[in-house]
Amino acid sequence: MSASTDLRLNPYPWYQKMLQHSPIVYSEPFGAYLVFRYDDVRSVFQDYKTFSSALYDGLSTELTFDNQIQGMDPPRHTQLRALAAHAFTPKAVADLEPRIREIADYLIDAMLAGQDIDFVQQFAVPFPVRVIAEMLGVPEEDFDRFKVWSDIIVEISERLLTGQTEELPEHVAAYKEMKQYFQTMIHQRRAEPRNDLISRLAAAEVDGQQLTDLEAINFCLILLVAGNETTTNLITNLIRTFAEHPKQWKLLRQRRDLIPQAVEEVMRYRTPVQLMFRLVTQETEISGTKLKAGDRVVLYLGAANRDPAKFERPDTFDITRPASPHxxxxxxxxxxxxxxxxxxxxxxxxxxxxxxxxxxxxxxAEALEPLTEL
Ligand code: HEM
Structure with missing residues (x-):
């Protein structure tokens, strides 16, 4: 196993070293300051004026990632978020519960009926893809294309964030295809609304404003990534973590009331999205380290969630831990x-x-492979 694969499968000993000795450090390969401690990571998230999300602006002409919600600052972000929240309501999510259960049962049955079980490919990958595709209102025959597209968007985003701004023809072609696909669906739903997320996005209105086509398309695309890769990681981490902690599994089997806490503890213990990026807009400092406009920071969520200054016994997986502010x-x-x-x-x-x-x-552990490269 290479050193980088090893680190990706288990970054936690390195995080503990950084948390203790180098909680903020400049990294040449990243061209950014790496931030590890809980309080520092939280303060950066909080101060959106000094730490901007507009990381994609001007990076690419063909791949219009600067038009997606996660890469925007207020006031555009505030408007778009209000519109998106109008369509993506807690009720719309709760209404889907019986259908989500059916999808999970169907996939588990199919997985257990087979000879060789590949939990990631047979369950953790297709489960969130099907859920988000159904929620959006995409027909079943297109589900497989969805996963391919979602992987491509993750690749594009990772390349842009790590300074590889050269546009690969296959990425541009796939991005155009996705945009065309959602454009057609949005037009169809504007003409004939249904009870699905694309119809609600197409119709959402706040203060007389609607989403433009490009905003609605980019929102669909971000849902593909946000809703697939992350949840696949989380469910994969869940099975790995319980396999390593059979006593906690046994306890959960006896005490199903602990399920909500168990979900939160897996999220804290093995964080599905390990890093987030921000761009510094004005001179500032983080715990004594001075930063200037144009600097970039990488927030290590996985390290923050194991910071001993915030969590007792941070490296212990304990599903009875009281609600954690991960x-x-x-x-x-x-x-x-x-x-x-x-x-x-x-x-x-x-x-x-x-x-x-x-x-x-x-x-x-030696036989495990990380899901993505970054
Ligand atoms: C375990 C699963 C998930 C994790 C760990 C996760 C993590 C995150 C994080 C860390 C952010 C903040 C980004 C930032 O500050 O720059 C975020 C934003 C976002 N997530 Fe998730 N996410 C998950 C699942 C989902 C799902 C299922 C959806 C929708 C289908 C979703 C939609 C979004 C959207 C739209 C944003 C952008 C919000 C904004 O910029 O205002 N996420 N997610």
Whole structure:
């Protein structure tokens, strides 16, 4: 196993070293300041004026990522967020619960009926793809294209954020195809609304303002990434963590009332999105380190969630831990819009797994592979 694969599979010993000795450090490869401590990460999220999200502005002409909600600052962000929140309501999520359960049951049945079980490919990947595709109102025959597109958007975003701004023809072609696909759906739903998220996005109005086509398209695209990759990571982390902690699994089997706490503890213990980026807009400092306009910072959510200054016994996985104020969904104005959906999907996955699996094993750590490269 290479050193970088090793680090990706288990970054926690490195995080503890950084938290203790170098909580803010400049990294040449990233071209950015790395921030590890809980309080520092939270303060950066909180101060959106000094730490901007407009990371994609001007990076690409073909890949218009600067038009997506996560890469915007107020006042554009405030407007778009209000419109999106209008369409992506907690009720719309809660209404989906029976259907999410059916999807989880169907996938588990298919997985357990087979000879070789590949939990990631047979459950953790397709589960959130199907949920978000159905929520958006995409027909079933297009689900497979969805996963391919979602992977491409993750690749594009990772390349842009790590300074690889050269546009790959296959990315541009795929991006155009996705835009065209959603453009057509949005036009169809404007003409004939249905009970789905695309119809609600197409119709959403706040203070007389509607989403432009490009904003609505980019919102659909961000949901693909935000809703797929992250939840796949979370459910994969969940099975790995319980496999390593069979006593906690046994306890959960006896005490299902602990499911909500167990979901939060997995999110804290193995954070599905390890890093977030911000751009400094004016001279500032983080815990004594001076930064200037144009500097970039990388926030290590996975390290913040194991900061001993915030969490007792941070490296212990304990599903009886009282509600933890982890930073897994970010903090402040960009706080994850899909958090209720991610929590619901994960608790349903956990219930279905508890129903079907007495105990389980996964291959030893050396046989595991990280899901993405960054
Ligand atoms: C375990 C699953 C998930 C994790 C760990 C996660 C994590 C995050 C984080 C850390 C942010 C903050 C980004 C920032 O501050 O720059 C965020 C924002 C966002 N998330 Fe999630 N997310 C998850 C699932 C979802 C789902 C299921 C959806 C929707 C289907 C979603 C939609 C969004 C959107 C739209 C934003 C942007 C909000 C804004 O910029 O105002 N997320 N997510």
């Amino acid at each position: 930073l897994t969904f970010g903090h402040g104005i960009h706080f994850c819009l899909g958090a209720p959906l991610a929590r619901l999907e994960t608790s349903i996955a956990l219930q279905v797994l508890l129903d079907r699996l007495d105990a389980f094993e996964i291959p030893p």
